[in-house]
Amino acid sequence: MGVERTQVAIIGAGPAGLLLGRLLSRAGIDAVILEARSREYVEARIRAGVLEQGTVDVLHAAGVADRLDREGLRHGGIYLSFDGARHHIPMEELTGGRSVTVYGQTEVVKDLIAARLAEEKPLRFDAPVARIEDFDGDGPARLHYRHDEAEHELHADVIAGCDGFHGVSRETVAAQVRIWERTYPFAWLGILVDGAPATDELIYARHPAGFSLYSMRSPTVSRLYLQVAPDESMENWSEDRIWSELHARQDGDGFTVNEGPITEASVTPMRSFVAAPMRHGNLFLAGDAAHIVPPTGAKGLNLAAADVTVLAQALAARFREGDDGPLETYSDRCLARVWRAQHFSWWMTTMLHRDPAEDAYGAELALSQLRYVVSSRAQATALAENYVGLPLERTVAAEVARG
Numbered sequence: 369m370g371v372e373r374t375q376v377a378i379i380g381a382g383p384a385g386l387l388l389g390r391l392l393s394r395a396g397i398d399a400v401i402l403e404a405r406s407r408e409y410v411e412a413r414i415r416a417g418v419l420e421q422g423t424v425d426v427l428h429a430a431g432v433a434d435r436l437d438r439e440g441l442r443h444g445g446i447y448l449s450f451d452g453a454r455h456h457i458p459m460e461e462l463t464g465g466r467s468v469t470v471y472g473q474t475e476v477v478k479d480l481i482a483a484r485l486a487e488e489k490p491l492r493f494d495a496p497v498a499r500i501e502d503f504d505g506d507g508p509a510r511l512h513y514r515h516d517e518a519e520h521e522l523h524a525d526v527i528a529g530c531d532g533f534h535g536v537s538r539e540t541v542a543a544q545v546r547i548w549e550r551t552y553p554f555a556w557l558g559i560l561v562d563g564a565p566a567t568d569e570l571i572y573a574r575h576p577a578g579f580s581l582y583s584m585r586s587p588t589v590s591r592l593y594l595q596v597a598p599d600e601s602m603e604n605w606s607e608d609r610i611w612s613e614l615h616a617r618q619d620g621d622g623f624t625v626n627e628g629p630i631t632e633a634s635v636t637p638m639r640s641f642v643a644a645p646m647r648h649g650n651l652f653l654a655g656d657a658a659h660i661v662p663p664t665g666a667k668g669l670n671l672a673a674a675d676v677t678v679l680a681q682a683l684a685a686r687f688r689e690g691d692d693g694p695l696e697t698y699s700d701r702c703l704a705r706v707w708r709a710q711h712f713s714w715w716m717t718t719m720l721h722r723d724p725a726e727d728a729y730g731a732e733l734a735l736s737q738l739r740y741v742v743s744s745r746a747q748a749t750a751l752a753e754n755y756v757g758l759p760l761e762r763t764v765a766a767e768v769a770r771g
């Protein structure tokens with residue numbers, strides 16, 4: 369194959385890359401999406417499940433929300449469980465009507481892939497990008513990738529690095545980025561269960577044995593998480609042990625976890641990570657390629673969607689109006705939102721988990737914070753407005769105010 373040319377080369381077909389591709393095609397901008405893994409692998413990867421209102425709005429604007437509208441579960445609140453009792457946080461009431469929607473990341477990814485293939489726009493699976501060159505000059509950037517047992521070259525005006533935490537994009541600019549990072553002394557063991565959730569809203573629970581979360585995917589599929597050791601192996605966790613831990617950490621106050629066949633189980637490490645700036649010449653990092661949050665605040669997927677929404681608008685300004693202004697502020701505008709989500713995710717994580725090295729004083733601080741959240745409207749509102757997602761303009765406005 370000769371050298372191919374496009375306006376935007378998108379590396380990675382996770383939520384960030386696929387949504388960006390969709391927003392660009394709607395704006396009449398050409399893009400090629402290259403994904404290292406197979407379609408089956410990408411569509412089966414169980415990850416996040418909570419969509420902020422803003423993410424749902426963008427999926428609507430992108431014309432890929434039909435199934436989301438039919439199957440997504442709208443949630444106006446969450447429960448916080450501790451001290452043997454459950455407390456409801458009425459997020460919708462506290463935020464003037466904003467809510468979240470429970471709809472699996474796998475489903476978002478499937479919908480976006482189906483839409484891209486229906487449009488007959490380029491999306492190549494099993495196409496790992498090995499190298500990126502000339503992204504910092506006036507000419508086109510060059511990407512080298514392997515596909516169908518041959519080496520290929522793609523030239524693009526802009527590269528969108530949507531290739532996740534272990535991708536090639538951030539690695540390429542490793543010498544030019546500053547990193548802020550924190551790891552946590554625990555991980556999440558997540559299970560997918562064939563069985564109705566016993567709760568109408570998600571339950572985030574702090575317990576002396578550790579954190580647990582009761583979530584769901586549909587009226588007949590539950591998703592539950594347990595805090596485990598950071599290096600935990602699934603081999604140490606029989607189904608019996610998983611259920612007995614979940615009962616110990618969630619049951620009480622007239623409530624019992626509903627058991628069912630476990631169809632998937634895996635351990636996810638917890639990390640906070642920011643790499644900045646998110647722009648390097650014509651290479652733009654978006655989503656997990658630039659930042660990671662621990663999952664407690666349900667922000668990872670939503671941040672990825674916010675980044676590419678800002679990027680798609682900025683690329684439309686360049687390609688349709690010749691205006692580079694929005695691309696110049698891309699990094700700062702995204703980072704304002706990223707740091708708010710970093711703080712919120714860290715705060716939820718430390719408040720709800722049991723740090724194995726924590727002294728009794730630290731545990732009491734966390735409990736005091738939880739009691740304050742469920743008894744103060746101001747504190748509950750602070751949690752609620754972060755959880756449902758601050759409107760894009762508010763985080764951008766904060767950045768503008770900074771000068």
Ligand code: FAD
Nearest residue numbers: 380382383384404415416497531532655656666667668669
């Ligand atoms: P990704 O989804 O990681 O997509 C990046 C894509 O790029 C991948 O498909 C990858 O194969 C591809 N790629 C990588 N390198 C290359 C290359 N060289 N060439 C071509 N393609 C490449 N968030 C939550 O809010 N709640 C959760 O419960 C939750 N659980 C998670 C569990 C796990 C195991 C992980 C890893 C993340 C989890 N997250 C969770 C975070 C959330 O899933 C991510 O924030 C979200 O997937 C980010 O989307 P993304 O498109 O930026 O990156």
Ligand code: DHB
Nearest residue numbers: 416417583663664665666
């Ligand atoms: C889910 C994941 C999260 O990280 C979270 O905070 C809430 C729900 C989920 O997978 O359902």
